[in-house]
Every structure is written in structure tokens, then in C-alpha cells.
Amino acid sequence: MGFDLFSFMFIIFSWASLLSMKAEAEAEGIKSARLLDLLIRDYTVKSLDRDLRTGIVHTVTLPANFSGIKVDTVRFRCGSLHRYGAQVKEFHLGSGVIVQPCAERVMVVRQNLGYNWSSIYYANYDLSGYQLVSPILGLLAYNADSDLSYGSPFELGILAREKPIKIDFSNITKASNKTGNWPLCASFEGNGKVTLKKQVSPNVCVATKHGHFGLVMESPPPSLPVRKKISRWKLVVGSSVGAALGAFLLGLLLVAMFVKVKKKARMEELVRRAYEEEALQVSMVGHVRARTTPTI
Structure with missing residues (x-):
């Protein structure tokens, strides 16, 4: 009896599954x-x-x-x-x-x-x-x-x-x-x-x-990218900030150029002094070498 009931339920389940698969296949x-x-x-x-x-x-x-x-x-x-x-x-x-x-x-x-x-x-x-x-x-x-x-x-x-x-x-x-x-x-x-x-x-x-x-x-035509309208105060603020930033960068550039020129001049001065000191030393040594011992 249990086997018959199981078989009957299996048949019912299989039949329902087939109907569901059929409907799915039809829809797809x-x-x-x-x-x-x-x-x-x-x-x-x-x-x-x-x-x-x-x-x-x-x-x-x-x-x-x-x-x-x-x-x-x-x-x-x-x-x-x-x-x-x-x-x-x-x-x-x-x-x-x-x-x-x-x-x-x-x-x-x-x-x-x-x-x-x-x-x-x-x-x-x-x-x-x-x-x-x-x-x-x-x-x-x-x-x-x-x-x-x-x-x-x-x-x-x-x-x-x-x-x-x-x-x-x-x-x-x-x-x-x-x-x-x-x-x-x-x-x-x-x-x-x-x-x-x-x-x-x-x-x-x-x-x-x-x-x-x-x-x-x-259908609407393909839309082109719309440029957003910038308000006047945003434009003024942006321009001011841009000008200030530009002036700041220009100042940094001038300072850097000044420092570079100053450093170059200092190096040239050091080199010049070094040459002068070396020339003076050579002259002094030459002078010492050039002197003769006096005859007594």
C-alpha cells in the first residue's frame, strides 16, 4: 500500500514538473x-x-x-x-x-x-x-x-x-x-x-x-553633454583664486631665480677669492725663493 501511494505521488509530481517545464519552454x-x-x-x-x-x-x-x-x-x-x-x-x-x-x-x-x-x-x-x-x-x-x-x-x-x-x-x-x-x-x-x-x-x-x-x-534624439552654466559669483571667486594662485607661483619662481642667481654669484665670488689666494700664495713662495742670502 505504501509503495502504491509513493508511486502515485511520484507520478503526480512528475506530471506537474513536466507541465512546468513545458510552460517555461513556451515562455522562453x-x-x-x-x-x-x-x-x-x-x-x-x-x-x-x-x-x-x-x-x-x-x-x-x-x-x-x-x-x-x-x-x-x-x-x-x-x-x-x-x-x-x-x-x-x-x-x-x-x-x-x-x-x-x-x-x-x-x-x-x-x-x-x-x-x-x-x-x-x-x-x-x-x-x-x-x-x-x-x-x-x-x-x-x-x-x-x-x-x-x-x-x-x-x-x-x-x-x-x-x-x-x-x-x-x-x-x-x-x-x-x-x-x-x-x-x-x-x-x-x-x-x-x-x-x-x-x-x-x-x-x-x-x-x-x-x-x-x-x-x-x-523617441528623443541622443542628448549631447550639456555644459553647466556657471554662476557669476563662482566665476569671480574662481578667477580670484586662480589669480592669487598664479601670483603665488610667480612669486615662488622669482624667489627661486633670485636664490639661484645669488648662489651663482656667491660661488663665483668664492672661486674668484680662491684663485686670488692661490695666486698670492704662489707669488709669496716665488718671492721667498727669489731672494738670495746676503754675503757677510
């Missing part, structure tokens, strides 16, 4: 924005409760390797969504929205990729000259007519012909409008195209269909 190997959408879709489907009521926002729990990504999903009847619209986090879908093709129910998925995972869009889209100042927000729709636990649902289209979809970035952007520079609304198409538009109001963008959206601003 993601380079495509499209692949990330598919993985989020699969985890969303797995987390759904069969008895989930329509119109209720459900928070999706992702593996730890997808930390930073926030996903919410909600199921609607296509007719009700068309008549009344809906609010899904930052996305406001007005009345008249159309889901194509949709027989009865649709699963709407809202993504917030966070700043970390949003960097994937730099590799998948041409954003040269611009930088993201908000996380990427995604609004996608999938078929929810059949049992979602069997197979993967196919993607549907969301069209807002009468009233555009509003996307409010107010609570997630790091852009400051105090400088007077307003971010642009970026819409990331499935074909790799980026469309930039002006905001309709502060931190609010509009769209006519599903997709991924973000706020961007022009």
Missing part, C-alpha cells in the same frame, strides 16, 4: 506576437468554467513564466452584444458592434501584456523613431458555441461600424502630458502594419475592429 521560446496570442487563448480556454455565466468578467490565471501579463475573458450572446454593447476593462464596445461570423455565443479576451512582454512588438513591427509609453492592450474574440474544453476555438472578427471601440489608457500609461507632447495611438495589424493616429481625448484611442493597441511617443 516566444518571439512572435501571434504565437503569444495563441498560447493565451489556450490557457484561457483551459481556465474557463463550463457553467460560466454570460456577461461576467473572468480573470484568467497564467503560468508563472507569463508573469506581467493580465488576461480577462467574458462570454456574450452575439445578439446581446450587438444591441447593448459592453465594457471589458479598458475597452468600451458601443451598441451596434458586430461579431463575424457568430452563430450564438462569443468569447471576448482582453490582454494587458505589461511593459515586459510588450517589447515583443518591437521585434514584430517597425517602431523605429517611436517608443511605447503604455503596455500593449489586446482585444480578441473566439467562437464559444461548442464545448470549449474540446479543441481550440477559432478566431472571430469584431467590427464597430456605428460607434468605434474606445480604449482608455489613463490608468496604465506612463506618459506625462505636462510637457505638451501627446502620445499617438498605435494600432498593430495582423499583417505587420502599424497605424498611428491622434487621440480623441487624453489617453483615449478609438478603433473600428479587434486587435492590439498601445500609446507611442517619438
Whole structure:
């Protein structure tokens, strides 16, 4: 019995480890924005409760390797969504929205990729000259007519012909409008195209269909080293100190030159005296030698 329990626990642990390794491998190997959408879709489907009521926002729990990504999903009847619209986090879908093709129910998925995972869009889209100042927000729709636990649902289209979809970035952007520079609304198409538009109001963008959206601003040019402005009193003090130091050094130089000249003159005087004394001694010796002994 103990052996069977141990074997069962070992199998459970191994299965959990394999799932964790699989999730880690998936997270580390993601380079495509499209692949990330598919993985989020699969985890969303797995987390759904069969008895989930329509119109209720459900928070999706992702593996730890997808930390930073926030996903919410909600199921609607296509007719009700068309008549009344809906609010899904930052996305406001007005009345008249159309889901194509949709027989009865649709699963709407809202993504917030966070700043970390949003960097994937730099590799998948041409954003040269611009930088993201908000996380990427995604609004996608999938078929929810059949049992979602069997197979993967196919993607549907969301069209807002009468009233555009509003996307409010107010609570997630790091852009400051105090400088007077307003971010642009970026819409990331499935074909790799980026469309930039002006905001309709502060931190609010509009769209006519599903997709991924973000706020961007022009990248600042490389800054040159700025020379600090020196105050006048610092300049005066610095000039005075410099002048005093220069005068001090000049004085030391003059003193050194004077001492050197004085020392040289003294040496010359000593040499001259030495020569005179030596000449005097030679003269005296010569004089003594030159004298003759007087004859007595």
C-alpha cells in the first residue's frame, strides 16, 4: 500500500514538473506576437468554467513564466452584444458592434501584456523613431458555441461600424502630458502594419475592429553633454583664486631665480677669492725663493 501511494505521488509530481517545464519552454521560446496570442487563448480556454455565466468578467490565471501579463475573458450572446454593447476593462464596445461570423455565443479576451512582454512588438513591427509609453492592450474574440474544453476555438472578427471601440489608457500609461507632447495611438495589424493616429481625448484611442493597441511617443534624439552654466559669483571667486594662485607661483619662481642667481654669484665670488689666494700664495713662495742670502 505504501509503495502504491509513493508511486502515485511520484507520478503526480512528475506530471506537474513536466507541465512546468513545458510552460517555461513556451515562455522562453516566444518571439512572435501571434504565437503569444495563441498560447493565451489556450490557457484561457483551459481556465474557463463550463457553467460560466454570460456577461461576467473572468480573470484568467497564467503560468508563472507569463508573469506581467493580465488576461480577462467574458462570454456574450452575439445578439446581446450587438444591441447593448459592453465594457471589458479598458475597452468600451458601443451598441451596434458586430461579431463575424457568430452563430450564438462569443468569447471576448482582453490582454494587458505589461511593459515586459510588450517589447515583443518591437521585434514584430517597425517602431523605429517611436517608443511605447503604455503596455500593449489586446482585444480578441473566439467562437464559444461548442464545448470549449474540446479543441481550440477559432478566431472571430469584431467590427464597430456605428460607434468605434474606445480604449482608455489613463490608468496604465506612463506618459506625462505636462510637457505638451501627446502620445499617438498605435494600432498593430495582423499583417505587420502599424497605424498611428491622434487621440480623441487624453489617453483615449478609438478603433473600428479587434486587435492590439498601445500609446507611442517619438523617441528623443541622443542628448549631447550639456555644459553647466556657471554662476557669476563662482566665476569671480574662481578667477580670484586662480589669480592669487598664479601670483603665488610667480612669486615662488622669482624667489627661486633670485636664490639661484645669488648662489651663482656667491660661488663665483668664492672661486674668484680662491684663485686670488692661490695666486698670492704662489707669488709669496716665488718671492721667498727669489731672494738670495746676503754675503757677510
